[in-house]
Amino acid sequence: MTESDKMTASFNPQDALIAVMFAAAASDEIPSAPELLWILRIVESLPMFEGYDRERIQQISRTVVDLLEEEDGLDALFGLVRDALPESLYETAYALACDVVAADGRARTVELRLLEEMRDELELDRLHAAAIERGARARFAHPKAHGLD
16 A cells, blocks of 8 residues: 555545645646645644644645546545545635635636536535635735736
């Protein structure tokens, strides 16, 4: 059993949320510094991660990378996320992924496709998902995009 196999066998809800965030950051192959920093800020500040062993973040990120390199890895990742998270946290997972995508000010096509797949896999209501996306866009508005320097 590899380290990734051990991690996926013992995913907890916090691990699943981190996996979703890291998958969003890694969806365009190279996570940006703002995306990675935002993941760390989320883990440091949200009550959901209170008492969480931050040493697991690196292991989870490796697990996500390993899964994404497999042919059906994204499906496997979503299966693990659904198994680890109660349905009441599906929107939270989506919101965190949206925040990570928005953190660097650029939502690339591949990132948007991942979010679309996540919406479908988690069976999120389209209006709820749109509100979550709009909130992320508003929180991460960049001054230059609005003519402010």
